[in-house]
Amino acid sequence: MSNSTPATIEDVARIAEVSIATVSRAIHMPEKVANSTRLKVNQAIAITGYTTNAMARSLRLGRSNMILVVAPDIGDPNFSNILVGLENEARAHGYGILIGHTQNDAQRGLEYLKFLNSNQAAGLILFTGILPFGHQTMTARLPPSVGVFEPVFNGGIPYVGVDDTEGARKAVDLLLAEGHRKIAFIGDSRTRLAYTRRRMGYDAGLDAAGIPPDTRIVLEGDGTIESGRHAVEQLFMRDTLPTAFMCVNDQTAIGVMVGLGARGYDIPRDFSVTGFDDVPQAVFISPALTTIRQPRTAIGKQAMALLLELLSDGRPTETEILLRPDLVVRNSVSAPSRNWSKR
Amino acid sequence: MSNSTPATIEDVARIAEVSIATVSRAIHMPEKVANSTRLKVNQAIAITGYTTNAMARSLRLGRSNMILVVAPDIGDPNFSNILVGLENEARAHGYGILIGHTQNDAQRGLEYLKFLNSNQAAGLILFTGILPFGHQTMTARLPPSVGVFEPVFNGGIPYVGVDDTEGARKAVDLLLAEGHRKIAFIGDSRTRLAYTRRRMGYDAGLDAAGIPPDTRIVLEGDGTIESGRHAVEQLFMRDTLPTAFMCVNDQTAIGVMVGLGARGYDIPRDFSVTGFDDVPQAVFISPALTTIRQPRTAIGKQAMALLLELLSDGRPTETEILLRPDLVVRNSVSAPSRNWSKR
């Protein structure tokens, strides 16, 4: 039973007294085989403990049951929750997931391209806005692919993300509802669609409230904690201070809070701050950050579902799936301080 | 060049005007082939863009270049950093990593066992103290395996972790050096080696300082935030309060801080608190938590290195690799309050 070498389809065939073709059919196209023989085959499978050799199957089929997931930083806490969604969906359909970590290094990207070329992965999930493979191979035949968070530069690849514009709109609307009129926007100058769209949400919200845009309080950072801190310093050098900081992401918001804290201000009494993403730390910093939640597990699930659909159908049904982001209210926002002018 | 169907070894052989055997040798045993022909083969490879079909290779070799990593919760932020270490080391040796998420569910574990049986993974990295496969298959032939954090119950599987006893000793020694004499230990009753060893470090530290053990201030929780809070409540019902809380992990420590905060105490003025693990949140809570750092990326790297060694040598050189944990001093520890008795 628990022999030294794993049972093959031939072992099963011998015991069930049928041909290997019938065994294969009994497993993969059960309706094509008579009830009685299917029974015999199943018994033989139980006896031998047979599982089909995935290597041989993939070789014959020219397609594996693995999905390659490539992310610039798999250590990013934002990543792990997505992974959960991806993994659940994949496993439920018999696929395994293979992870790749490029660190934005083209060399590493290339090594993963080899995985693709050598047929080890049937599909690709990309977390980077650009194809992580060197230029010359930019045109290499890619397997069915799906982007997460943002469309892939090369085009033609559908993606699953969050409605950034709507999310940003929720944040700015909250601030407006609290009574803020001078709301700074700390953005991200890297030209990523997500950031551009968040800015659009900010603009639209202000516009709807009849507040004219004020470019003096719109700053471009790079999405890091440091850039949030830096933005605060810049604003303090100008003549007009905002009463609230709307940040393009949580990292920036944390930086803003640090910068404000260093100058002795209290949040939310003196200034309100909002983020975007709802990173795991957001609830632990003090005050806990009011932000926009990315439904990460759902995003992962959707992305994988879309990819699997692509894998069977061939043609994508949608080119862009945007999930609804939720506002999570914590403690970093309040009405603008009445005493502000006195400070 | 960029043909519709990927180049095979035969295409290369034809262009290089040699047999496919020579091509294979030129790639995998270059010293066995004449310089001149090796050159021709390399040129042909460059022309065709050939990469060896991993499915065919694995089938022939009876062994894949994938490592299965099984963890109970891949969404755990502690996990992602380990993953980085695992991934880097694996990729550097031409292996890919395949991730599995059991959620402590035997059914799911079984599905991953299939991956193993079907030869899709050459090795196994386990994050769970027990084999995640149902009982009946407990005895199934496993590929070379390595545990992370703790030994695998079944035995015979080497593991890579941190020296928990030494880490705990560093924490208790810090508290002792600050002048604490009544140090509570909030443990974890689940019988995991790591927790037992941390308790041993606590006992040894107290013993070395000549302080008799006081079981009234040693509590057993379950490693969650809630259990930390609960422990605080329990201690306040007893007659003797400690001046410091040494916690079995950061989650518990966070719970203790929350519990103490809810009662209006200030940390570290009124009570000192230490954790263990250095989870990503530890630096964001306030006060920032003094704790013991697990060198996570290094653990991942070592675990993978050990597994790869096992894969080539067959026999493990070590059965247990313990890395040195570091004390990270932040703001949750100070000398015991002089005013304590007045409170």
Next chain:
DNA sequence: ATACATCATGTAAAGGTTTACATCGTTGAT
């Protein structure tokens, strides 16, 4: 009764590699 469709099963090829064994040519020792 004949022809034909249908169904269940078997035969054999193909998928791309690796490698034991065979072959052939060259070199060095006698």
Next chain:
DNA sequence: ATCAACGATGTAAACCTTTACATGATGTAT
């Protein structure tokens, strides 16, 4: 000059599946 040893390469089998096609049996319509 002969033989042995060696080095480089080729031939072909094997790894385990899946599936197009062939086969034979059974049932149905004429």
